[in-house]
Amino acid sequence: MGYPFHERSEQEISTANMPVWSIASQTANETFQMRYTMMKASLLVTLFVLFSLGAVGCAKKEQPMFTLQDEHYQQIMERQKARINPESQAPVDLTQVMKGEEYEKLGDAHLQQGDFRTAKIQYEKVLEASPEQIPARYKLAVIYLEKGSPQDAYNQFHQILDYDLNFAPAYEGMGRALLKMEKDQEAEQEFQAALLYDGEMWTSKNYLGIVADRRHDHKEAIHLYEVALQKRADDSSILNNLGMAYYLDTQYEEAVRTFQHAIQVGGSNDKISNNLGLALTKLGHFDLAYEAYARGMDSAKAYNNLGVAFLEVGKFARASRCFEKAIETQPSFYEKAKENLLLSNRMLSKLPMVQQQTLIRRDPACVSGVI
DSSP states (O other): OOOOOOOOOOOSSSOOOOOTHHHHOHHHHHHHHHHHHOOOOOOOOOOOOOOSSSSSSSOOOOOSOOOOOHHHHHHHHHHTTTOOGGGOOOOTTTTOOHHHHHHHHHHHHHHHHTTTTHHHHHHHHHHHHHHHHHHHHHHHHHHHHHTHHHHHHHHHHHTTTTOOOOOOHHHHHHHHHHHHHHHHHHHHHHHHHHHHHHHTTTHHHEEEEEEEEHOOHHHHHHHHHHHHHHSSSSHHHHHHHHHHHHHHHHHHHHHHHHHHEEEEEEEEHHHHHHHHHHHHHHHOOOHHHHHHHHSSSSSSHHHHHHHHHHTTTTOOOHHHHHHHHHHHSSSTTHHHHHHHHHHHHHHHHHHHHHHHHHHHHHOSSBBBOOO
């Protein structure tokens, strides 16, 4: 029997749902400020960790009304595109080339807008002049990581260690890149190294929990997530991961409570609602599961997911009703629901006729009250 399609359960590879610009990593900032205040005061710049970036993708490039021949005017146009208030900036001396700090601020402004491509260019200009600038290199590495280039990200994180071998966020960054490359054992070593240099990095505990879940050591994962929550209480992403660890360990009631807690503390991530729905189906609360699915996805997918849950417990007639509702809701889009409907009907047809009729009469609808 082919495995029916459904929205899979998911854990958060990113550690928190944080805005790119306004939320900086406390652990990275504290590590950076403590070290560089004493050793490299000139490097005291805000360090953005960007564990989860909002809407990815480059902003649409504006077409200039004329060709800029002078690189100094190009710099001013870049400032305007970055929406930097000219009155809040020091007067620009067009006889001076922009300094590294200005390039970095310009990169930060574009990063705030989600324009990773332009931000990347500005950070590269900083590093071309001053390769030792750790904040710019760190942000460049995170851009590579979030744009799907984990090897490039790893190389940038690793290069940070040429300038500061004790910089814990660089080890964690390498671990994150290795995790995306599915090199879990190597990633685990990097997260452990990060904790050696900074034992307060709750984010590395969270990542170690993900690694433990991947090797099916769910009880160890539960422990690691709970330790992370001691440092970062009520973080919805960690709670989601803890809920998934309970789910994978077949502790479904704990999973439901944990997912509900994640939603209560503000976790609006669609993955959390999807995962809550999965846990509720394991407890037989199918109508509540549909409500959870419907909060996190469109109704066609919600009906389809519920149908898969009915298939798994042998409720073939009710599964067919759900797949029919999915197709009715979105006929042109939901090819997978059609495949699942054929599968559920085939399974139903293999039963004795009397049993088929009993199931059809007992389960006339996918969701109670919805024909």
